Amino acid sequence: MKSANYAGYVAIMAGNKLKGRHLMKHANINDIPTYLCAFAPELGERILAMHPPLHKMDDPVSPRMRTLLRRPYPAQELVATGVVRRWQRARAAAVVGECGTGKTLVALAAMHCHADGRPYTAVAMVPGHLTAKMARETSQTLPRVRVFFIDALRDGGGISSPHGVNEVKLRHGKIVREGFHTTLTDLRLRKNHKTARQRWQQEVCSGPALFIVGRDRAKLGWFWPPTGAHTHRRGRRSAFHKERSECGRAASTAVPAAKKY
Numbered sequence: 001m002k003s004a005n006y007a008g009y010v011a012i013m014a015g016n017k018l019k020g021r022h023l024m025k026h027a028n029i030n031d032i033p034t035y036l037c038a039f040a041p042e043l044g045e046r047i048l049a050m051h052p053p054l055h056k057m058d059d060p061v062s063p064r065m066r067t068l069l070r071r072p073y074p075a076q077e078l079v080a081t082g083v084v085r086r087w088q089r090a091r092a093a094a095v096v097g098e099c100g101t102g103k104t105l106v107a108l109a110a111m112h113c114h115a116d117g118r119p120y121t122a123v124a125m126v127p128g129h130l131t132a133k134m135a136r137e138t139s140q141t142l143p144r145v146r147v148f149f150i151d152a153l154r155d156g157g158g159i160s161s162p163h164g165v166n167e168v169k170l171r172h173g174k175i176v177r178e179g180f181h182t183t184l185t186d187l188r189l190r191k192n193h194k195t196a197r198q199r200w201q202q203e204v205c206s207g208p209a210l211f212i213v214g215r216d217r218a219k220l221g222w223f224w225p226p227t228g229a230h231t232h233r234r235g236r237r238s239a240f241h242k243e244r245s246e247c248g249r250a251a252s253t254a255v256p257a258a259k260k261y
Contacts, residue, residue, distance in 0.1 A: 054085035128214035
């Protein structure tokens with residue numbers, strides 16, 4: 001304050017609404033809400049100076065937002081365009097938000113705008129109980145997209161349970177496995193084409209595609225070799241030990257023991 005009578009005081013808002021200002025002494029600022037209320041403008045300017053945003057509030061969003069089947073809210077469009085700007089500079093971006101803020105929609109909109117009309121293939125690793133939700137939102141948001149479930153990371157599997165790579169479609173509000181079926185091993189083969197990617201684009205899918213895999217399935221597949229082996233009490237090695245001992249020793253040598261904190 002300019003007047004000497006108000007030295008040591010700051011002007012803060014009276015309540016949440018802009019009903020006026022009142023003076024508060026520095027010594028009376030003893031909690032975080034009061035501190036933020038008193039110094040919010042200065043803190044905001046400092047944050048913007050240290051971390052300038054890639055996409056500002058008044059910057060135009062990508063025109064491809066209008067081509068989505070499900071239009072995001074303005075705040076979600078702002079975040080999605082920021083993710084696109086980040087991908088133009090780096091290989092990774094992070095969207096952090098509470099449940100229900102639309103992180104899935106932001107990710108789908110960012111992929112769509114970043115592709116800019118070109119065909120693309122993306123992979124989404126989500127919690128196991130959200131794979132159907134991810135497929136449903138993808139079908140409701142992205143135009144001309146094909147969605148695939150990775151039901152197994154290796155060939156084979158039981159007859160009663162889905163296995164391999166299966167195309168899924170939205171039927172009456174539910175996700176059903178319908179259409180293309182293959183395995184990851186077959187997807188790696190180029191056959192009569194120059195590359196496996198060229199074969200995929202010419203024979204299977206020429207437009208956007210999204211592969212969805214559960215997090216636990218991707219991390220804890222049954223084909224991973226063990227890092228140790230058991231023995232019988234009398235010291236004789238079991239058949240499991242004979243078959244996996246080499247894999248166990250190699251894994252134990254390559255992976256250091258976890259530290260305890």
